[in-house]
Structures are given as structure tokens and as C-alpha cells.
Amino acid sequence: MNSDIPERMLLGPGPSPVPQRVLQALSSPVLGHLDPAFLIIMDETRDLLRQAFMTTNEMTIPISGTGSAGMEACVVNTLEPGDRLVVGVAGYFGERLAEIARRAGADVTEVSAEWGRVVDPERLEVVVRRVRPQAVAVVHVETSTGVLQPIPPIADIAHRYEALLIVDAVSSLGGVELRVDDWGVDLCYSGSQKCLNAPPGLAPLTAGKRLRDRLGSRKTKVQSWYLDLSLLSTYWGATRLYHHTAPVSMIYALREGLRIVQEEGLERRWERHQRNAELLREGLEALGLHQFAQEGDRAPTVITVRVPDGVDELDTRQRLLTEFGIEIGGGLGPTKGRLLRIGLMGAGSSERNVLTLLAG
Amino acid sequence: MNSDIPERMLLGPGPSPVPQRVLQALSSPVLGHLDPAFLIIMDETRDLLRQAFMTTNEMTIPISGTGSAGMEACVVNTLEPGDRLVVGVAGYFGERLAEIARRAGADVTEVSAEWGRVVDPERLEVVVRRVRPQAVAVVHVETSTGVLQPIPPIADIAHRYEALLIVDAVSSLGGVELRVDDWGVDLCYSGSQKCLNAPPGLAPLTAGKRLRDRLGSRKTKVQSWYLDLSLLSTYWGATRLYHHTAPVSMIYALREGLRIVQEEGLERRWERHQRNAELLREGLEALGLHQFAQEGDRAPTVITVRVPDGVDELDTRQRLLTEFGIEIGGGLGPTKGRLLRIGLMGAGSSERNVLTLLAG
Numbered sequence: 035m036n037s038d039i040p041e042r043m044l045l046g047p048g049p050s051p052v053p054q055r056v057l058q059a060l061s062s063p064v065l066g067h068l069d070p071a072f073l074i075i076m077d078e079t080r081d082l083l084r085q086a087f088m089t090t091n092e093m094t095i096p097i098s099g100t101g102s103a104g105m106e107a108c109v110v111n112t113l114e115p116g117d118r119l120v121v122g123v124a125g126y127f128g129e130r131l132a133e134i135a136r137r138a139g140a141d142v143t144e145v146s147a148e149w150g151r152v153v154d155p156e157r158l159e160v161v162v163r164r165v166r167p168q169a170v171a172v173v174h175v176e177t178s179t180g181v182l183q184p185i186p187p188i189a190d191i192a193h194r195y196e197a198l199l200i201v202d203a204v205s206s207l208g209g210v211e212l213r214v215d216d217w218g219v220d221l222c223y224s225g226s227q228k229c230l231n232a233p234p235g236l237a238p239l240t241a242g243k244r245l246r247d248r249l250g251s252r253k254t255k256v257q258s259w260y261l262d263l264s265l266l267s268t269y270w271g272a273t274r275l276y277h278h279t280a281p282v283s284m285i286y287a288l289r290e291g292l293r294i295v296q297e298e299g300l301e302r303r304w305e306r307h308q309r310n311a312e313l314l315r316e317g318l319e320a321l322g323l324h325q326f327a328q329e330g331d332r333a334p335t336v337i338t339v340r341v342p343d344g345v346d347e348l349d350t351r352q353r354l355l356t357e358f359g360i361e362i363g364g365g366l367g368p369t370k371g372r373l374l375r376i377g378l379m380g381a382g383s384s385e386r387n388v389l390t391l392l393a394g
Numbered sequence: 395m396n397s398d399i400p401e402r403m404l405l406g407p408g409p410s411p412v413p414q415r416v417l418q419a420l421s422s423p424v425l426g427h428l429d430p431a432f433l434i435i436m437d438e439t440r441d442l443l444r445q446a447f448m449t450t451n452e453m454t455i456p457i458s459g460t461g462s463a464g465m466e467a468c469v470v471n472t473l474e475p476g477d478r479l480v481v482g483v484a485g486y487f488g489e490r491l492a493e494i495a496r497r498a499g500a501d502v503t504e505v506s507a508e509w510g511r512v513v514d515p516e517r518l519e520v521v522v523r524r525v526r527p528q529a530v531a532v533v534h535v536e537t538s539t540g541v542l543q544p545i546p547p548i549a550d551i552a553h554r555y556e557a558l559l560i561v562d563a564v565s566s567l568g569g570v571e572l573r574v575d576d577w578g579v580d581l582c583y584s585g586s587q588k589c590l591n592a593p594p595g596l597a598p599l600t601a602g603k604r605l606r607d608r609l610g611s612r613k614t615k616v617q618s619w620y621l622d623l624s625l626l627s628t629y630w631g632a633t634r635l636y637h638h639t640a641p642v643s644m645i646y647a648l649r650e651g652l653r654i655v656q657e658e659g660l661e662r663r664w665e666r667h668q669r670n671a672e673l674l675r676e677g678l679e680a681l682g683l684h685q686f687a688q689e690g691d692r693a694p695t696v697i698t699v700r701v702p703d704g705v706d707e708l709d710t711r712q713r714l715l716t717e718f719g720i721e722i723g724g725g726l727g728p729t730k731g732r733l734l735r736i737g738l739m740g741a742g743s744s745e746r747n748v749l750t751l752l753a754g
Contacts, residue, residue, distance in 0.1 A: 039422040052424045061421035062399040066721045102638040235641030259494045278462040281595030361426045
């Protein structure tokens with residue numbers, strides 16, 4: 035262990051605490067990416083990912099990059115230059131979706147909501163009816179605001195107008211109810227370092243039949259070779275056609291994180307995240323702190339708190355880190371200096387952590 | 395340690411053997427990506443990368459993806475749609491460069507050479523003089539053929555015609571002489587899992603002033619948000635502007651791999667790789683096996699052997715793996731079934747490994 039790497043209690047908006055089992059898996063001997071023993075591990079990882087996403091999608095793989103690479107993969111595979119995207123923007127990551135789509139040459143229409151609130155499905159529908167986009171994209175848990183966007187109403191709209199639905203599940207997969215197949219989510223991506231408790235570096239992604247059809251009817255090649263889902267599927271599929279060298283160690287870690295998810299069970303995880311978020315909220319209110327996310331729209335994985343007048347946000351975070359070894363996050367973009375963000379994700383969502391943080 | 399992950403002697407074309415020190419670093423506690431302790435580690439990693447690349451380039455970072463992500467980052471940042479690229483193609487990875495550039499909307503001219511030989515600088519110059527490209531790209535060690543392309547003559551041509559030079563150093567950085575600044579290489583990328591002996595998953599990349607100037611005069615945004623070097627530079631630079639969550643654990647491992655490089659010294663590493671490659675070649679010749687790469691053009695990191703008539707290549711590799719736990723590689727693309735590829739990279743380049751393999 036390196037002496038310059040201290041132990042922290044990671045209660046920021048990610049990365050979340052990585053259990054010892056996962057760190058041990060990470061440091062297993064590296065196998066060649068075509069070794070028969072590694073191919074079995076790839077298959078097992080895909081099966082576990084399907085369970086976590088609640089999907090039977092064949093195209094379910096970890097992208098070899100962070101959550102943002104998963105976001106970019108969904109966008110550039112779904113859209114061709116000139117295609118139309120309607121994206122719900124109620125925070126930093128909605129904005130990122132829009133920016134990535136514009137760079138891919140898409141015609142992007144944003145449906146905005148005030149930071150701290152959800153995107154209103156009725157307003158979204160009005161826009162979708164007018165624009166008739168090829169795809170609709172929303173963020174399930176907006177990490178920058180701590181808001182939970184209900185997905186089924188958005189899925190209804192997307193499908194009624196024959197658009198594909200892309201869902202950012204970076205801060206929800208494994209911690210918040212998410213049913214890819216039941217809800218009809220066409221593309222969904224996440225990050226390894228949130229509720230799955232692996233280190234950052236992989237982006238679990240799943241895509242269904244409607245994306246496969248779209249890929250088959252594209253007139254242009256996907257602009258990114260690295261993120262081309264057709265090529266990635268043949269690599270991760272039965273033909274094992276070489277694409278890039280899989281990040282072997284990170285896949286060991288993701289598999290171990292997913293095994294922990296499976297052992298606990300999704301429903302029990304969702305309940306645990308809900309329970310500990312409520313405990314934290316009560317404690318914060320008791321301390322006289324006010325939440326940023328609108329009541330009724332609050333996510334159980336990222337809890338956002340307004341910085342009281344006269345309190346220095348950066349100083350608060352630095353003292354928590356240096357005096358107690360606890361990491362929490364600050365605001366992003368327009369909320370910088372005005373917000374504290376607390377992540378209770380995966381193994382991080384425990385009563386002990388909540389009480390320790392409140393004591394700090 | 396997981397029981398389904400056997401120990402292998404990794405003598406394929408990558409990943410290479412990961413020393414215990416590096417695996418230990420990998421399993422250190424995960425820090426937040428904005429933790430002051432992690433920022434110090436990022437800076438140290440960048441310094442070590444500069445030493446390995448022999449450059450003072452400010453823009454020297456590990457891309458959060460595999461070597462192919464580094465390739466795509468170099469291409470999409472350098473070229474805008476309609477820009478011209480001349481690429482030397484003498485194997486699988488030269489072809490990949492061309493393909494990625496075409497997907498980025500570039501006008502690509504290939505200067506081909508027979509697999510197993512270098513790209514002839516005189517032929518390249520004729521094409522460059524005619525095409526007047528914005529950039530020239532070549533592969534330093536073509537992993538698919540085991541050929542070493544001398545870079546200084548290509549750099550001379552690129553600069554004489556005012557083109558930026560992109561060099562693929564995936565299978566050379568840390569194992570073969572490579573002098574980014576002295577040779578005038580404008581962009582260079584590598585992979586963590588070759589001569590640097592970290593696990594696969596990161597792509598060290600360096601880019602100089604001429605790329606910065608190019609970025610400043612682009613008319614369009616870089617098509618990939620995830621691989622946008624300007625954004626990545628502000629994240630890795632003094633402002634620390636949030637871009638994506640750095641793959642913390644993999645950066646620990648890369649830093650440790652680079653420390654080992656620094657401790658041994660680049661020149662001594664180059665000599666060691668040369669010496670062990672010669673030992674292996676002599677042994678292979680003694681066994682009556684013929685090399686694929688042309689004499690005089692052979693790389694010391696990837697040694698390629700023709701499969702003798704009547705020998706089943708796949709069977710040979712499988713027996714080495716199951717009976718001796720030794721991994722070597724087969725041919726790619728047109729050489730599939732006709733070639734064996736042996737990697738002697740970083741810690742893998744040792745007299746003991748050569749003798750064990752020859753005995754096997």
C-alpha cells in the first residue's frame with residue numbers, strides 16, 4: 035500500500051467506497067484479454083450487468099471508459115448528423131448530454147427545468163410532438179442537483195412519438211429502482227464508481243432491439259470507432275472479434291461489485307438506499323440545514339444541501355476531509371459554493387456512515 | 395484472489411506481465427478524484443509520463459481508455475472534417491488509424507507496405523508532396539507484424555511539408571528508443587499494458603505546441619467530448635476544471651509502472667529489450683523457425699514467427715497455455731493462422747522468460 039494514499043470515507047457524489055472484496059478482485063493476476071479464463075469472466079460480467087439493469091438485452095457490456103464515455107457511446111450510436119434529439123436538462127449532466135449530441139452533428143432541443151426540480155413530462159411532450167425527434171434523452175438521477183426523474187412517463191412519450199429513449203443511470207443503477215425492459219428504456223448507461231462500488235473507469239451500458247434496428251439502417255458509420263456498439267458487440271459476443279484490449283483488472287472489479295449487488299438483491303438495495311437517505315435528511319433538518327432538491331423529487335443516492343448564509347462551503351468540506359477523513363462534494367456550475375452534495379451509494383449507504391457524517 | 399483467475403506468463407502481444415508492486419498499487423484505497431492527495435498523484439503521473447516520452451510537453455496525460463482511445467484522441471483533435479491525413483499502413487494498426495480518421499471526416503491517403511516491412515520514407519514523401527496533408531501518422535512498432543518503423547526520417551518529411559506528425563507508440567513506449575521532443579513528434583500515444591506493465595485501460599498521450607496551435611485555430615469543435623484534449627488539459631492542469639471522473643485505481647497502477655521505468659532508466663530498458671529479443675531470435679532460429687518481420691526492420695518488443703507447414707498455430711498456442719501457462723499471440727487479419735506473435739515487453743523481457751518459452 036502506498037503511503038501517500040490515505041483512507042477516506044467517500045460520501046461525495048462519486049467515487050463511492052470500494053469494498054475490500056472488490057479491491058482484492060482488482061489486484062488479481064492479469065489475464066490476456068483472449069484467455070479462455072477471461073472470456074468466461076466477460077460472460078459472467080455481462081450476465082450480472084443484465085440482472086442489474088433488469089434487461090435481457092444481448093447488447094449489454096461495460097464500455098472501456100468512464101460514465102461520460104457511456105453517455106457519448108449512447109449518443110453517437112443512436113444519432114446521425116442532422117438527426118433530432120430532445121433532451122431534458124435540469125442540471126449539469128443534462129447539459130453534457132446536449133453538448134455531446136451537438137458535437138455529433140445532431141439537432142438538439144433542450145427542455146429545461148430549474149436546477150433542483152424534475153423535467154416536466156407535459157412540457158417535454160409538447161416539444162416532442164413538435165420536433166418529432168429520433169431520440170429523447172433524460173437523466174435518471176441528476177448528480178448535480180440530487181433530483182430523481184421518474185422514467186416511465188418519459189418512456190411513454192418517447193414511444194408514442196417513435197423516438198428512442200436514452201437514460202443516464204450513472205447515479206441510480208444498483209441504488210434506485212430502474213427497470214430497463216419493463217419501462218421500455220432503449221439505451222441506458224451508468225458508471226462503475228457509483229452504486230456498484232467498483233473504482234471509476236468503466237461505463238455499464240445496455241441497448242435494446244430498437245437501437246439494433248437503428249444501427250442497421252444508419253446511412254453513416256458511427257463517428258467514434260472506439261465507441262462503435264456494433265464492433266463492441268462482436269468483440270463481447272460469440273465471435274470475439276478483436277476490437278480493443280479489454281481493461282482486464284477493472285472488469286474483475288466490476289464483476290465483484292455486481293456479485294455484491296446480486297447477493298443483496300436489487301429490491302433490498304433500493305429499500306436500503308431509501309431508508310438511509312431518509313435518515314440523513316432527518317438529521318440534516320435537525321441540524322437546521324435545508325435541502326436543495328424539491329420535496330417529492332429527491333433521489334436517495336445523492337442528497338443536496340443548501341449552504342447556510344455565512345458558511346464557507348469549501349472550508350466546510352476541507353475540514354470534514356482533513357479532520358474526519360470524510361469526503362463530500364460541492365456544487366457544480368451555477369451552484370458552485372452554494373451547495374453541498376452527499377453521496378450515499380452502494381456500500382456507502384449505511385446507517386453508520388450517515389451517523390458519522392452527521393456527527394462530523 | 396479469485397479461484398477462477400489462473401497465473402499466466404504473459405508473452406503475447408499484450409497485456410504484458412504486471413509486477414506485484416503495480417498490482418498492490420492498483421488495490422490501494424480509492425480516493426475521490428478531487429482529493430488533494432489524488433491531485434498530487436495526478437501531477438506525479440504526468441511528470442513520470444513526460445520522462446518516459448522524453449518530452450517537456452505540458453499536454454501529457456493518460457487518456458481514460460485503452461490505446462485505441464489514445465489513437466482516436468490524437469486523430470479527432472488534430473483533424474477537422476475535410477482535412478487531409480497521410481498514413482503509413484503496414485499492418486493492422488495502421489489500418490485502424492486510417493479507419494478512425496475516415497470516421498472523423500478526414501480525407502485519408504494510405505501509403506501501404508507489405509505486412510512484415512516498414513513503410514518506405516521515400517514513397518511516403520512522394521505522397522506527402524502531392525497531398526499536402528494537415529497530418530502524417532505512422533505506427534512505431536506495428537504489433538501485428540513485429541516491425542519497427544524508424545521515426546526520424548518520417549518526422550523530417552512531415553515537418554518539411556508542414557504537417558503534424560502522429561506516432562503510435564503503443565508497443566514501443568518504455569521498451570524501444572523513442573524521443574518525442576528530439577525527433578519532433580507532435581502527438582504520440584501509447585497503452586498502459588505493454589512496456590509500462592500496468593493493466594490495460596489507460597492510454598498515455600502527449601501533444602506539443604503545434605497541436606495546441608491547431609486546436610486554437612479549429613473552425614469546429616472536436617467531435618468527441620470525451621476525448622477533447624483542450625477540456626482534458628484544463629482538468630489535468632492547474633484549474634482542475636471537472637471533466638470526467640478520473641479512473642483513480644488505474645492511475646495508481648500506471649504511476650507505479652512508470653516509477654519502475656524511471657528506476658531502471660530508459661536507455662537500460664531499451665538495451666535489455668534489445669538483448670532479450672536477440673536471445674529469443676537466436677533460439678527460434680535454432681529451433682528451425684523463421685521470422686516474419688524483415689531482417690533489419692525487427693522490433694525488440696514484438697517478435698513474429700512464421701508457422702511452419704503442417705503445424706496448427708491455434709493448437710500450438712493452446713498447448714503452451716494449458717500445459718505451461720504461457721500465453722503467446724496468433725496472427726491478426728490476413729496473417730491469422732500463419733503467424734505466432736511473442737511479446738517481450740517491460741518486465742516480460744527477461745532471459746528467464748525467453749528460455750522458459752524456448753523450452754516450452
